[in-house]
Every structure is written in structure tokens, then in C-alpha cells.
Amino acid sequence: MRRIGDAPVVRRLLIGAALVLSALFLLLPLVAIFAQAFSEGVMVFWANVSNTFTLHAIGLTLMIALLTIPVCLVFGVALAWLVTRFSFPGRRILQTLIDIPFAVSPVVAGLIYLLLYGRNGWIGTWLDGHDIQLMFAWPGILMVTIFVTCPFVARELIPLMQAQGSREEEAAVTLGASGWTTFRRVTLPNIRWALLYGVILTNARAVGEFGAVSVVSGAIRGQTNTLPLHLEQLYQDYNAVGAFACAALLAFIALLTLAAKAGLEWRAARREAFA
């Protein structure tokens, strides 16, 4: 039976339009990043990447991502367990609240942290009295990064755990397994791929966050400059090739993220086909 849009002309026209527009709109920018980064040769690219300030920015960015992931992981699993395994008043409100970071502009996210923990804020004044500085230092960058990335793991887990239901876990508990054993032996194997994808998304955003971080970082070269802030400075200093060298590193992480997603989806589809 013929379906809507199956006529060869319509088909070709729509596929053609989709391919041309995607190539111009999505693929071309990706190609441009690497073309710019390597426009003066591999040696210049390498010199840009191995520059002391760039290396420091890479190190700081990786450290922030490594510290962010476990925090978001614990929160994401706890929240997903709570809203999919129990029914209680306020469950929907919790699910709406975790979307706040998606709706709040990154600049506003940075600002609210700066207002609270900065020198004029009510916590900041107290911290200042105890010689603790969070804003314009790496802890501030970490805090806003956690804010912007915290929904990812929970968002990946909730639909999956909802669909799987809690029968297997209930069986394990009824048979006498402890809560931790049930989680480790029953829940974790079921959710590990979604968990992994949540971590990959968290990492991608943590590594690339710009707006929120630029408000609280102070962007001191060699001290509080993450890779996205460093590339901005290079770009503003008319060192486009240097900026694009940093951009290429970040784009490479983005490509790994896309490949991981495609791989995990392919796995899931194959398992469904064999099930």
C-alpha cells in the first residue's frame, strides 16, 4: 500500500532538501572548525594546543568535568529512583523543578550564583570573613557547571526506569536481597547504557559551558580560564587560528559524544530486534 509522500518525485525532493539544508547548516560549520584550526598547518595547530595557557585551560576543563560527573550521577540516580519507584504528593513538581536549568539562561545561572556566593551576597559575606573565595575561582566554575548539567542523567533515566517498571526489583527484595544488592545486581544492569549516555551528555555540556562560567570565572589566563573561555580570549585577540585550535579540541569531544550516542542507539535497536 502506498503511504503519504511515497511518490518518487516527492521523496527525492524532500530527501534532497533535507540533505542540502543539513549540509549547509550543520555540516559546513563542523568542517569549517577543522579547516580553520589546521589552516596554517599541523605544526601551528600543535604549537597552539601545547601552549602553556591552553594546556592549563585543558587541565582545568577536564578537572571540572571529572568533579561534575559523580555529583550529577548520584543526584540523577537518586531522583530517578525516587520519582519512578515511589508515588507521593509533589512527585510531578520535583520532575518539573529539574528542568529549571534547561530554561534558565546560562548568564542568569552564573549571575544568581555570583549574587549569593560573591562578596556582596549573604553567604559570600560570611565566606569572605572566613577567607574562603568561591567566585572567580575554580569552585565557582564547578558550582555553576553542576547547576547547568544536573538534569541530564535524571532526564535519561526517568523515562527508561518508568518503562521498565519495578517488578524485578520487588522480586529481588521479596527474596531477601538488601537494597544495595538489589540496586547493584538488578537495577544497574538494566539502566547502565542510559546511565552511560547521561554521563556522556553531562560531560559534553560540562566541558563546553560558556555563559554561566564566563560570569563566575573572572577568566584569568593560566588560573581560571576554561577551554571555552580561553578560545573566546584568543578570538577577541584576533588569534583566530589559535581560537579554532581550541575549538577543534572541543569539536572532537562533541564528535565522540555523537558517535557514542549512535553506538548506544544501534545497540538498543539490535537488542530490541533480537528480543
Added chain:
Amino acid sequence: MSQLATWRTGSTRVLPGFGLSMGISVLFISLVLLLPITGLFGQLAGLSFAEYWAIITEGRVVASYMVTIGAAAVAAIINAIFGLLLAWVLVRYEFPGKRLLDALMDLPFALPTAVAGITLATLYASSGWMGQLLEPLGFQVAYTWVGIALAMAFTSIPFVVRTVQPVLEDLPAEVDEAAMSLGATDGVAFRRVILPHIWPALVTGTGLAFVRSLGEFGAIIFIAGNMPYETEITALMIFVKLQEYDYAGASAIASVVLFVSLALLLAINVWQGRFVRRLHGGKG
């Protein structure tokens, strides 16, 4: 009613971890998400209403609302059309490179916004690959609001594609077969049969894309040119006030942005809830 019954007799009693997961979730949401917002209100409390009103209705700030909302609306409309086309092609047709195209759809989410920003600015500047082609034709993209809309459309396209795609996939083949066997043309059948099904998802996706565009910063500031009254977005106004150490001014403008985006998020959630309930006959 049945849901209430399972709650009373079922899982809550059997599975452990209610207290622990509730404790972690509530503590985290309070400390990370809600507490910082109080800082904003603390700052605003120092302003009289007249001062607050003067800040948020200042000419340059109002111009930035216009630029942001206008460009975000254009970006959302472009994305609704382009996103629908992509979702349709990815669900309905088989062709070489389909898997790659599907993977490419997530690029704007995976790519850091600052990277997208400098790349789009370089591509569409008068010496860039696209700028060289477009400028002789009279289209200036970089440093105009067209560039702002372009950057917004780039960062938010996956919202529409990824919201519409699953709904199209779930549409049973009989739906179009019935329409086609009754002799409807492609266009009529699409409008009368497919569109009513995917309409809620399309609106949700477009709404999410619009909210995202309102708050976007990194991807836009490089291509915008940031001319006061002309190509300044509201997020940049907050940033500018902060650099002048005008915390009260930054907070006042931020409260407007925060209020609008939370209200839109809530509206989308309510809309989506209604649509899910309708599909699943009262549950959900």
C-alpha cells in the same frame, strides 16, 4: 484510582531507599537550584519598585528584548519547518547516509556554544565561506539580527527534530493508508491526517527551541556585533551590567528573563501534560 491503590499496597512498601533518594533529591534541588534564586530576590529587595521599573524599561534594554524575542521567533519558525522536514525524512525514507544525518542532528547540543559562535561568525563574515557568497547578493548575515536568528536556529534545531521524530515513528501505517485509499492527494492527506497527530509534538518542540533561544548567549555574541539598540541581546545586557559592577541592574533584567523563561517552561509542561493525557485516555 488504580494508581492510588498500587501506592497504598504496592511498591512504596516493598522497595527500599525512599528516605535516602528523597533526602538526596530534595537537598540537591534546594541547595543547587532553589537557594541561588533567593540570592536574586535578595538583591532585588534593595530596589524600590520605581527603580526596578526604570531599569527594566530603559530604552536600550527594551530594544534588547525586541531583538531577542524577534530573532528567537524567526529562529523558532525556521526550526519548525526545517525540523519537521528532517524528522519526516529521517522517519519515512531510506537513503544512503541516513544514519549519519540522524547522528548529525544532535551536533548543536554536543558542540559547545562558544565553538558554534566563533564558527558561525567566521563563516558568515564578509571574508568567510558563506559571507563571500551571500554579500554580493545583498544579504548581510554577520553583525545583523539575521546572524542572531541564525545562531539561535543552529543551537535549537534538535529540539524540534527530536520531539517530532518519535511521534511520527509511532504513527501506524494504516493511518496514511486509509487516507490514500480514499483518494486524498499527498498534501491534503498530510494536512488532514498527519498534522493533527504531530501538531502537539511540533508545538512542544518549537516552544522548547524558542525558550532555549531566548536565553542563548555563547553562540550569539560573536556573530551579533553587539551594537546598542540594534544587535544587543538581553543576555548580553545582563553581562554588560555585571562588568560595570551594576549588580542591581543585572539582577533586575535577569529577573525578567527568569520569569519569562520559567513561565514558558511551565506553559509547555502543562500543554504537554494535557496532550499526553489525551493520547493515553486519562492516565499519564
